[in-house]
Amino acid sequence: MATKLEVCIDNLAGLEACIEGNADRIELCSSLKHGGLTPTVELMKQASESKIPLRIMVRPKSANFHYSPSDVNQMKKDIDMAHSFGFEGVVFGATSTSGCIDQAILEKLVEHASGLKKTLHRAIDTISKPVSAVEIATDLGFDCILSSGGAKTANDGLSVLKEMHIKALGKIEIMPGSGINPENAQKIALSSNFNWIHSSCSGIFENSSFTDSNKIISIKNEINY
Numbered sequence: 001m002a003t004k005l006e007v008c009i010d011n012l013a014g015l016e017a018c019i020e021g022n023a024d025r026i027e028l029c030s031s032l033k034h035g036g037l038t039p040t041v042e043l044m045k046q047a048s049e050s051k052i053p054l055r056i057m058v059r060p061k062s063a064n065f066h067y068s069p070s071d072v073n074q075m076k077k078d079i080d081m082a083h084s085f086g087f088e089g090v091v092f093g094a095t096s097t098s099g100c101i102d103q104a105i106l107e108k109l110v111e112h113a114s115g116l117k118k119t120l121h122r123a124i125d126t127i128s129k130p131v132s133a134v135e136i137a138t139d140l141g142f143d144c145i146l147s148s149g150g151a152k153t154a155n156d157g158l159s160v161l162k163e164m165h166i167k168a169l170g171k172i173e174i175m176p177g178s179g180i181n182p183e184n185a186q187k188i189a190l191s192s193n194f195n196w197i198h199s200s201c202s203g204i205f206e207n208s209s210f211t212d213s214n215k216i217i218s219i220k221n222e223i224n225y
Contacts, residue, residue, distance in 0.1 A: 003189040003223040014211035021216025034062035048085040056082040058092040065095040065123040093123025110141045119144040134167040144173040153179030165192040182218035
């Protein structure tokens, strides 16, 4: 079995690294230092020329995942933009102030994203019971959940990720993400035979972070078993 690798990027250099490293899918964002926000139209345009499948982050603000009606309207416009460029899918999430998945908002966004594949992002890691949200996400129409199992890293949350994988019953992909690197990728992928894992594949040069194509290659070598 071969697990596939999704890489999150927020600039053109990252796109080039994904092409060079042969990433299986890209999560396109802006401002990864804030956990990833909606990418610029210019970056979407540049990325649309890539042959690698792309999913677009739809997140209009940082700090939390509580959204106002105006935020939701902006998210719908961003989904329309992703659709217009012919991308595979979109990535979004929303939570209520009570610490649960905001089903009402997500229903609106899922309906608006008809025809696109949909990932529920790590907003799920901010709620009290991520395992119970797996069925909700499935019923809403998501095909993938990106999660660290509610922990700081996927490795730390591996036991919860395993529970989520069991709960999914093969109806939705559970994609571990956060802190995945060449040293732990195979362990995490093998732990529940995950079909996908997610990583920034970042390196540091002169105090600046960048997408490292060698890390993409190294992780892919580890998970292609």
